[in-house]
Amino acid sequence: MDYFAGIDVGALSTDAVILTAGSEVAAYSIVETGANSTDAAEEALAGVLAEAEIVRSQIKRIVATGYGRVSVPFADKRVTEISCHALGAYHLFPDTGTVIDIGGQDSKVIQVGEGGKVLNFTMNDKCAAGTGRFLEVMANKLQVALDEMGELSLRAGREVPISSVCTVFAESEVVSLVAQNHPTEEIIRGLHRSIVNRVWNMVKAVGVNGGVAMTGGVAKNRGVVALMEEKLGQSVHLHEEPQVVGALGAALLAWRASQSAG
Amino acid sequence: MTFFKELRFNFMKDLGGPALMSISRKGRKRRHRAPNPHFGPALKSATRLKEIMTRHYFLSRYTEGAKPVAWVTSGAPVELLRAFDFYTIYPENHGALCGAKKLGPELCAVAEEHGYHRDLCSYARIDLGHYFSGKSPAGRLPKPDLLFASNNICQTVVYWYRALAHYWDIPLILFDTPYNFEEINDSDVSYMVQQFEEMIPVLEQVSGQPFKYRNFQEVVRIARDTSLAWGEVLATMKARPAPMSIFDAFVHLAPIVSLRGLPVALEYYQTLLKELKERVDRGTGALKDERKRLMWDNIAIWYKVRDLADLFAEQGMNFVTATYTNAWTETIRYLDDQRPMESMARVYSLVILNNNLNHRLKLMERLINEFEVDGLVIHSARSCKPYSVGQYDMKRLLMERLGVLSVIIEADITDFRVYSEEQTRTRLEAFFEAIDA
Ligand code: SF4
Numbered sequence: 001m002d003y004f005a006g007i008d009v010g011a012l013s014t015d016a017v018i019l020t021a022g023s024e025v026a027a028y029s030i031v032e033t034g035a036n037s038t039d040a041a042e043e044a045l046a047g048v049l050a051e052a053e054i055v056r057s058q059i060k061r062i063v064a065t066g067y068g069r070v071s072v073p074f075a076d077k078r079v080t081e082i083s084c085h086a087l088g089a090y091h092l093f094p095d096t097g098t099v100i101d102i103g104g105q106d107s108k109v110i111q112v113g114e115g116g117k118v119l120n121f122t123m124n125d126k127c128a129a130g131t132g133r134f135l136e137v138m139a140n141k142l143q144v145a146l147d148e149m150g151e152l153s154l155r156a157g158r159e160v161p162i163s164s165v166c167t168v169f170a171e172s173e174v175v176s177l178v179a180q181n182h183p184t185e186e187i188i189r190g191l192h193r194s195i196v197n198r199v200w201n202m203v204k205a206v207g208v209n210g211g212v213a214m215t216g217g218v219a220k221n222r223g224v225v226a227l228m229e230e231k232l233g234q235s236v237h238l239h240e241e242p243q244v245v246g247a248l249g250a251a252l253l254a255w256r257a258s259q260s261a262g
Numbered sequence: 263m264t265f266f267k268e269l270r271f272n273f274m275k276d277l278g279g280p281a282l283m284s285i286s287r288k289g290r291k292r293r294h295r296a297p298n299p300h301f302g303p304a305l306k307s308a309t310r311l312k313e314i315m316t317r318h319y320f321l322s323r324y325t326e327g328a329k330p331v332a333w334v335t336s337g338a339p340v341e342l343l344r345a346f347d348f349y350t351i352y353p354e355n356h357g358a359l360c361g362a363k364k365l366g367p368e369l370c371a372v373a374e375e376h377g378y379h380r381d382l383c384s385y386a387r388i389d390l391g392h393y394f395s396g397k398s399p400a401g402r403l404p405k406p407d408l409l410f411a412s413n414n415i416c417q418t419v420v421y422w423y424r425a426l427a428h429y430w431d432i433p434l435i436l437f438d439t440p441y442n443f444e445e446i447n448d449s450d451v452s453y454m455v456q457q458f459e460e461m462i463p464v465l466e467q468v469s470g471q472p473f474k475y476r477n478f479q480e481v482v483r484i485a486r487d488t489s490l491a492w493g494e495v496l497a498t499m500k501a502r503p504a505p506m507s508i509f510d511a512f513v514h515l516a517p518i519v520s521l522r523g524l525p526v527a528l529e530y531y532q533t534l535l536k537e538l539k540e541r542v543d544r545g546t547g548a549l550k551d552e553r554k555r556l557m558w559d560n561i562a563i564w565y566k567v568r569d570l571a572d573l574f575a576e577q578g579m580n581f582v583t584a585t586y587t588n589a590w591t592e593t594i595r596y597l598d599d600q601r602p603m604e605s606m607a608r609v610y611s612l613v614i615l616n617n618n619l620n621h622r623l624k625l626m627e628r629l630i631n632e633f634e635v636d637g638l639v640i641h642s643a644r645s646c647k648p649y650s651v652g653q654y655d656m657k658r659l660l661m662e663r664l665g666v667l668s669v670i671i672e673a674d675i676t677d678f679r680v681y682s683e684e685q686t687r688t689r690l691e692a693f694f695e696a697i698d699a
Contacts, residue, residue, distance in 0.1 A: 082692035118696040
């Protein structure tokens with residue numbers, strides 16, 4: 001049987017997805033990107049092949065995406081993460097009209113049309129505010145694990161407002177809030193609010209139509225998702241591993257290309 | 263003005279300058295760039311343009327003592343100064359030149375060392391950097407006798423020119439234009455005309471020449487005709503394929519900005535227009551294969567014009583219209599030599615940056631329809647707040663109303679320290695993917 005692969009080389013993680021010829025997900029894998037994008041892509045591919053229990057030669061076509069898409073030498077095609085997230089989210093949740101993708105290095109809001117087509121999109125400017133990196137820096141400062149932040153913030157009774165959007169300024173703000181003995185959970189909730197507000201500007205610029213899907217690593221954080229849902233006034237679509245949606249979109253493009261080719 | 267210096271200026275203008283320039287041209291080795299296979303044949307008029315602009319900067323070295331020199335903002339009603347035979351320098355045009363030569367960060371840094379903030383427009387920082395360091399790709403700019411600014415483009419120029427006036431201790435004429443929220447009424451016009459009347463004695467004094475109304479009318483007529491000719495030049499891009507691209511127009515814009523009101527600018531656009539019409543007749547395009555037609559919003563990214571032109575050409579996408587290049591034909595074409603002052607007041611207060619956002623939206627809609635535009639690239643320029651404000655709303659509204667796909671790229675006109683190649687690429691590639699999907 002033929003298979004198709006998508007690889008998303010992001011700032012923090014590299015994700016790979018394998019599809020069957022019927023566009024069913026056969027397997028996915030997630031590895032840390034580290035310093036070398038090419039190695040990470042190789043590693044993710046090896047991982048996903050093992051997971052799917054197939055060999056490399058069974059893969060008919062590979063599409064790479066993400067900021068490191070140019071450093072995937074074995075890809076047949078390179079497509080931006082914007083097109084891939086739109087298609088991936090549309091495939092999982094066909095009523096998706098808006099995708100909010102908060103990744104490690106950037107965040108974007110995409111308006112999706114028929115067939116997963118990109119109608120409009122906007123990205124954060126050259127700054128870590130409103131991205132996964134922001135949370136990573138803060139988790140470090142607060143000495144909590146990144147993946148615990150969501151749970152912790154949901155436990156907070158109140159919220160400490162964070163006034164700086166700048167990652168560097170917010171970091172020193174957090175230091176002084178800790179020194180003033182504010183509970184960690186409340187600070188974290190304030191940090192989540194800060195991200196959501198930042199991304200909200202982009203949501204407003206693009207507009208909300210139909211279902212909203214959240215993708216990217218930060219969508220794993222239940223605290224951020226809850227605040228975003230509160231702001232949207234509706235619940236959002238989430239995949240169990242929201243990071244892989246970009247790679248899924250890439251794999252779908254690989255599959256589609258083979259369909260149209262014959 | 264001494265007789266000798268005037269004589270020397272005239273000699274350089276007619277004989278010495280052209281000779282010297284051709285010698286220096288021959289001496290200079292040309293950097294060779296492989297021609298991009300996606301482009302049609304280059305515009306022949308470009309050689310003449312280069313001559314005109316080089317000569318303009320070259321001659322400026324001989325103005326001291328021979329001609330009164332004024333530094334002028336791009337939106338100022340320069341026609342009045344031309345009637346007094348001022349030699350004009352446009353720091354914004356010079357800033358664009360520095361930007362294209364990739365000198366932005368260097369000159370900006372000089373201004374920053376003197377306490378000017380990084381958020382200040384980079385044209386202003388380059389100009390102040392030039393003031394402090396004397397550095398310029400044009401050799402040397404002549405010291406002005408007068409500064410002439412109008413706040414119809416932004417408030418930045420007011421403070422920037424005040425700083426220059428303070429450093430040099432020379433007169434500054436400021437033309438204040440009421441912002442057009444809904445309409446410019448008669449009392450606004452008379453407020454502006456009164457300002458012109460008050461300027462005349464100052465201009466007479468600085469230039470040492472009396473005001474000659476007939477000369478002024480003549481200048482106004484030439485400026486209007488030049489603006490009309492520039493409009494016709496731009497309109498040739500309605501043809502498919504468009505005979506030039508907006509990236510060309512960014513360069514060919516220089517005479518209408520900085521030599522407006524002089525016969526040389528009018529003659530130039532007549533030549534260019536003739537060439538463009540011939541190209542349209544022959545079906546010669548700026549691109550060999552024009553698949554998609556785009557619109558550009560905001561000032562050029564001067565250090566990236568070449569790269570962007572290449573990138574879009576590879577995609578078969580040509581920019582056929584821009585709000586920026588359109589600005590010099592949008593209103594100036596309505597100058598009227600029978601009512602020079604009133605018409606000047608109206609046309610200069612209605613320029614795009616002094617006009618409300620609804621106006622801009624309608625203008626963009628019109629250009630998109632007239633030029634059959636498939637997509638829009640919006641430059642959010644960190645320097646230019648008045649041009650960049652409202653762009654996100656405009657993008658959304660144009661999508662809703664016309665279904666036109668667009669992309670915003672965050673950059674700057676000259677200071678490439680705030681430009682991110684990787685992020686811009688990703689946005690543009692996503693735009694290419696979406697427009698072709
Ligand atoms: S702020 Fe904008 S309009 Fe003003 S000088 Fe700078 S670029 Fe020109």
